[in-house]
Amino acid sequence: MKFPTLYTERLTLREMTNDDCDSIFALRSNESVATFQERPLQENMEEAQAFIEKINAGVANNDWVYWALTLKETDELIGTICLWNYSENITRADLGYELMPHSQGQGFMQEALEPVLTYGFNQLSLNRIDAVTHKENIASINLLKKFNFMLNPDFKDTSEIMYTQKREVRS
Template structure:
């Protein structure tokens, strides 16, 4: 078992992206992301109603990271600092062998391979640095973009839950 410690937040880089820690100045973009009808279409959450909601969300994320309950990245295009989406690992098992992945992207950036690039980097981080042997993801059965992303990153459909949620699982030994 590895002790997950994100005191020094792990900044991840790809060819086009920088995945960095969420900061207070991301509040406008977090509000845009969490209040957008297209982004929220398949998510079971109440949309953000104000910038204060976004600020509260950012504070909650910071507390969850300190408690080692999750690791949550802001997705930015390399060379800029403006948040365009988020990706996270959370719900770690007792022995850090399993976690769940979640992600969202502002509509203007969807369909450009950005989330594929970010997801591959986060999967590699989870396996190499946290020691995950499996990662789970849940998506609505009608969310074709998310289903495509999970299949493209070698997640296998495991089951269909109540409410049309599909569970996908990535295993590092596959």
Template structure:
């Protein structure tokens, strides 16, 4: 994992315009490379304001972005944040996202001192549900419109 770069614009466009990636996300897909560049700018501003931490996921020994993972939506006391992740479909099922999620959970709990991490996912997004359950996220509530909220609490 590494910092998101302006030069990731083509890969961000591919990721955020992919129908499979966007299937369960409530967002408008990228329609142009300019949309991807605007998104990278928004992420940069969010990082500068300390509103999010955002990583590009790459293959070991490679620099090409194949997915992203982030912590954002921090509570006022920085005890809780939301995790979000996405991966190009070609790389699904290879354990890449599990490795990234494990790293971000460890970072959030140990380095930042989060007490809990939340994840919002569509009830039919079985890949995301499997990952969350693997890391002991527990369903916290149903937010309507098939949106489930999962929470991982730090061990005290």
């Protein structure tokens, strides 16, 4: 299957390449970006390269769709967004995203999220997309609420909360 490149007014959501290694390292070694994530910071370029290889292998195996979020005019990688952790029957997926601090607060993730949700519900035929975020990540919570994600009361965790969006069923 050909990788699903998506376009918005200011962004290209494309497959990650080895040319993105510096940007992926900058993103995944940034303490500010990792504030609300439970993952270690990358410590060197080899880890960034291994991450890109792991992501692209998962894409090739249809384990997930993982987009490099780039500025349309310059192809600068400013973040990532993905649909991953599919349910066994591929009717549900988790949403993940991260954005460089210098690109936050400019509406880029909101712009990227719309075509990703459309792709998930229409092309992947998902019935539900979940997003887990830290309880104190107000920007992420507000973004999810803008897209009508609802708090999932069944999710039990002390530091994180889950928001869920279900496909609208039309008769």
